[in-house]
Amino acid sequence: MSYEILANNVIRVTASDGCSHNPSNTTVTEEPDTSMNYYHYLPTEEKKNHDWRKRVGQKLAIRLKTYGVELDPDTAVLENWPSGYELYEHRTRKDSTQKIRTDVYLFGRHRFRSANEVEPHIFWLITDKTLPCQCKYCTKSRVVPNNNTITGSSESSIVKKTEPATLKTESSTSLQFKRYFAFRTGELVWVDLKDIGDATFIPMVRWNDGKMRYWPSIIWTRDRHTDVKPGVPVVLHYHVKLLRIPKCRRLKETSLRPWLSHIAMITPEDTSPSRNNVTDLILNQDYISAFAIALNAARKYTESYAVESPYRYRETEYRLLSISDIKEKQRLQLMAQHVHYHYIWIGSEHVYEDDVLRLKPEADEKYYLRVASIYKHPEKGIQFTGDLYTRGQALRNVPETVDDYSWVPCNSEEEEFTIDLCDVAGRFYATWPDIEGLSKARELLRVHVRHESLGCDWKQNGFAGENAATTGRAAKRGTILKLPGENLMRKHRRVEKTGANKSNRRDEGNGSGSTAAQPAVTRPITTQPTGTPPIATQSPDRSITTQPITTQIATPSTSTNAAATIQAN
DNA sequence: AGGAACTCGCCTGCCGGGTA
């Protein structure tokens, strides 16, 4: 749901697909005894703007009422247009003897000529975007073939759009965590010890050319930012728990880095006296031990995955009746037998529906999946459905969100891809766009087992209280979960466009019985077995060198000693 | 040639004034 109900029946639209195709002739072209032809911008406070928003709000209220949303249609009004949408009044007059003719248009994804035209599109924006929009323009664009042709073989058919599209993203205050926080509570990250401002850590930062500079840590809580505004710089703070080191640290986001952006390695040679100043070695011995233990704990965490918030996905009878393709209908019915999940922990990261995932690259081609749904197939394991994209250029000097990049869709609106968990490299970070680390999550564990493997008493003190299940976004989902199978806004599959490539783009019912390493849907990405060690690479971002990972570290100290000593600090 | 943008004009509904 991409909307909020504010006081006084005000509806806030928190999603947008607006691309500001605004009129060009907005300067007043009115001269005595001559014609007139220009577009006059109507700001929010203008009566006509309010009238339009009110009319759309009233219609939305009536529609949403059928979904159990209580809104008074008489007073319902849109708080504002989605970002990228602007209202203009077209003012024309042939000559001074005639009266000025005014026509109001809303410019956004399309040029809407009335509130009646806009309302179906706004309704689509705030509800289930996996379904095709029913507004007259979107419907038309689906019926009328355009330049977006499916090219190539059926094995790797990719839809090429002439212009990069903008990922549909939500941008409201309710999604500020997603929009502005790179990391989520409970996620494993690296903390830059250099930024902690504690002299205790200086020897560790210096040790062996900075091999211990980044410390495995868990996001414990995040500072709330209720007044975040797009374009206004916000300093994000996290309370971070360094593994094997007591006490939380409050750190800026710039002091953290994604787990998959860095690889740590300590070898027995690192701890040999020949390579160390003896004083340094003694000084760091306990830290080395703690670091090793922390890395081992992190290994279990990163090599496992866990699913959360199961729900029953069901197709409506109406939808099934509207599908003529028998195979597609069977596929959807089969899909309903699988348990769906709102969230999944993949290694170090917490992934939600609607997130953008990096997929494991093939031949330098990088693909990204906008997650529409997560479900567990009895044979293939965890599957993700959604829209596939390639990433274009950054649209801002300092990108903060996924829509600060241009995205080129690889499937049409009517199609979607199904991706295997083993093809997921990790979450896409707008602020760390070029991470090349690959997720190694392969073992299914329960959520609390994963968390406890880190050695954190998360149930009593930790992030359980600020877990996804209770944060803004999750709270919304939580209300859905109270009515499994009964919620009216449940996920729907988009109807597959009939065509030669169709059967190759969907997984269900193809009877392949493929293993987890084989993507159910053909896409131009080959898979690699889960658990394949990442190739040592030079980090393209922030000039950090990555190293081959070692998961077992040879260190002499015992954990208890290490912990005791560090606690003393 | 075909799609998008622009423009025109008819239809509808609302509102205010006049009348029974």
Place this chain on the structure above:
DNA sequence: TACCCGGCAGGCGAGTTCCT
């Protein structure tokens, strides 16, 4: 007070023009 009627603004179908 209720109804009718004319004026007007807005909605939207359809024709025309422009652009690729």
